Amino acid sequence: MRAIARLLNSLPRDAREELRDYAGHLLREETEEADRGEGVGRTRERVRSFNAFGIAIPVVLVGAVLMALFPPIGVLLLVVGAGLFGWGILAALWGR
Numbered sequence: 001m002r003a004i005a006r007l008l009n010s011l012p013r014d015a016r017e018e019l020r021d022y023a024g025h026l027l028r029e030e031t032e033e034a035d036r037g038e039g040v041g042r043t044r045e046r047v048r049s050f051n052a053f054g055i056a057i058p059v060v061l062v063g064a065v066l067m068a069l070f071p072p073i074g075v076l077l078l079v080v081g082a083g084l085f086g087w088g089i090l091a092a093l094w095g096r
Contacts, residue, residue, distance in 0.1 A: 008020070051088065052084045052085070052087040052088035052091060053084075053085065053088040055084050056081045056082075056084035056085040056087075056088060057081075059077050059080055059081035059084060060077070060078060060081035060082070060085070062077055063075070063076070063077030063078035063080070063081055064078065
């Protein structure tokens with residue numbers, strides 16, 4: 001890096017400014033490409049990390065509370081929670 005800096009400093013002023021602009025442009029392009037590549041990987045990780053158990057627990061708890069207030073919605077949430085729980089079991093067994 002220092003060798004490049006020495007080389008740039010030995011050039012005429014106009015050439016140095018052009019090369020600095022060009023270097024900045026190259027760095028921006030490289031970081032934009034790296035950001036795009038990381039975003040794709042993160043999206044895939046998020047999809048894989050979905051845990052049905054994590055969703056089932058609060059759904060069942062809210063369903064149990066709503067059973068006392070509004071039974072049809074409470075029953076619906078309990079059924080959905082049971083489905084998510086079953087999905088979590090199948091995903092855990094199938095994923096191994």
